Amino acid sequence: xxxxxxxxHECDELVKIENPHREGRFNCxxxxxxxxxxxxxxxxxxxPLSIAALILFAVTNYFPFLxxxxxxxISQANFFTSVLYLFEEHEWLLGTAILMxxxxxxxxxxxxxxxxxxxxxxxxLPRYSIVFLKVLDHSTPWGMLDVFLVGVxxxxxxxxKMGTIIPGTSLWAFMMLVFILAAMQVxxxxxxxxxxxxxxxxxxxxVTV
Amino acid sequence: xxxIEKNIALCHVCHELVHLPSERENRYALCPRCGEEVHxxxxxSMQHTWALVLASIIFYVPANLLPxxxxxxxxxxxxxxIMSGVLYFLETGSYLIAAVIFIASIVVPITKxxxxxxxxxxxxxxxxxxxxxxxxLYVLTEIIxxxxxxxxxxxxIMIALVHFGGLSxxxxxxxxxxxxxxxxxxxxxxxxxxxxxxxxxxxKEKQRRENKEKG
Numbered sequence: 248x249x250x251x252x253x254x255x256h257e258c259d260e261l262v263k264i265e266n267p268h269r270e271g272r273f274n275c276x277x278x279x280x281x282x283x284x285x286x287x288x289x290x291x292x293x294x295p296l297s298i299a300a301l302i303l304f305a306v307t308n309y310f311p312f313l314x315x316x317x318x319x320x321i322s323q324a325n326f327f328t329s330v331l332y333l334f335e336e337h338e339w340l341l342g343t344a345i346l347m348x349x350x351x352x353x354x355x356x357x358x359x360x361x362x363x364x365x366x367x368x369x370x371x372l373p374r375y376s377i378v379f380l381k382v383l384d385h386s387t388p389w390g391m392l393d394v395f396l397v398g399v400x401x402x403x404x405x406x407x408k409m410g411t412i413i414p415g416t417s418l419w420a421f422m423m424l425v426f427i428l429a430a431m432q433v434x435x436x437x438x439x440x441x442x443x444x445x446x447x448x449x450x451x452x453x454v455t456v
Numbered sequence: 457x458x459x460i461e462k463n464i465a466l467c468h469v470c471h472e473l474v475h476l477p478s479e480r481e482n483r484y485a486l487c488p489r490c491g492e493e494v495h496x497x498x499x500x501s502m503q504h505t506w507a508l509v510l511a512s513i514i515f516y517v518p519a520n521l522l523p524x525x526x527x528x529x530x531x532x533x534x535x536x537x538i539m540s541g542v543l544y545f546l547e548t549g550s551y552l553i554a555a556v557i558f559i560a561s562i563v564v565p566i567t568k569x570x571x572x573x574x575x576x577x578x579x580x581x582x583x584x585x586x587x588x589x590x591x592x593l594y595v596l597t598e599i600i601x602x603x604x605x606x607x608x609x610x611x612x613i614m615i616a617l618v619h620f621g622g623l624s625x626x627x628x629x630x631x632x633x634x635x636x637x638x639x640x641x642x643x644x645x646x647x648x649x650x651x652x653x654x655x656x657x658x659x660k661e662k663q664r665r666e667n668k669e670k671g
Binding site: 258320329333344348381391394404409 | 457458459460462464465466468469470471472473489490491492548550553556557560587588591594595598601602603605606607608609610611612613614615616617618619620623624627628632633636637640643647651652654655656
């Protein structure tokens with residue numbers, strides 16, 4: 248296959264790409280948005296990155312995030328503490344939103360990356376890859392760890408005047424995690440996996456015929 | 457050549473090109489690769505976006521008037537709204553943080569709503585002008601969408617850290633709930649808007665261009 252027809256998702260222009268397996272990015276000639284990218288070694292990079300992300304996610308949630316000392320009183324917080332206190336105060340909406348965007352969605356995304364790229368790394372296309380890819384696609388805007396990092400910095404400045412703040416192990420792990428997740432988002436290219444699925448579907452059809 | 461003229465639609469999940477049946481008005485097909493419903497355009501995109509934009513404007517009023525959090529100390533209770541938080545930072549000299557909060561919780565939501573309203577009106581007027589710029593504005597609303605959550609997270613972290621029983625304690629205010637709703641509803645509104653509507657030309661314009669090519 249040396250020619251490839253792509254449709255721009257922003258302006259609906261049909262674009263013919265001469266050699267789609269060339270390294271690089273293809274932009275729409277009409278509106279200029281990115282319509283296709285291809286990069287070798289996507290799977291080989293994504294697999295170790297998702298393992299690293301899972302380890303860092305576990306570290307982030309196990310150790311205390313920040314400790315706060317005021318006049319002999321110490322309070323420690325990790326990711327789940329704020330959700331817990333919000334639920335105690337019956338702030339269900341806020342609690343659920345924070346639970347979903349900072350814990351559940353990022354965890355599901357990391358696990359799906361692992362389940363998807365683990366088998367791919369060893370040369371198998373996982374059976375439920377269509378479902379994995381769909382969930383990954385729909386959950387992209389709802390994982391908000393990067394926004395949470397900015398929130399942490401702002402509240403640090405707010406609290407510094409009230410007492411002593413000691414950053415915990417998990418804060419460093421969390422900062423690494425945000426950078427790794429950003430790198431994964433750049434490298435991740437579902438189009439390449441969709442093409443693999445297409446090829447597999449075609450092979451299956453030929454066998455049954 | 458545009459895909460709509462060839463009766464081809466793009467599957468929004470797996471980016472497969474799907475041929476749609478041409479006879480029905482509200483037509484859709486199932487994507488042969490991933491099984492999602494594929495429509496030519498997001499169905500009722502304009503109505504849904506308008507409704508969500510209006511809802512978030514309504515939520516935006518109490519989000520700014522009601523307090524984001526209550527700070528209980530032995531000296532009494534103090535309540536902070538978004539604007540009073542910004543003013544507090546300005547008075548104490550942390551200009552960078554004041555700017556971050558001001559941009560994230562006041563500039564970003566208002567810009568997003570104004571851009572969406574402008575896009576909706578311009579699509580309704582249906583004139584093929586500034587299409588590239590309008591597309592850039594739309595991409596901007598998608599990117600900045602989630603960054604207004606900063607203020608909600610700040611409240612959550614403060615609640616988790618300042619928790620010393622009777623000595624000092626922070627509670628979430630009613631404004632935080634409304635602000636959260638503003639953020640989520642505007643994000644959904646931006647998702648429901650179909651940017652391809654910007655590029656769909658009215659029939660008159662299509663004919664004019666065809667004549668131009670001929671003559």
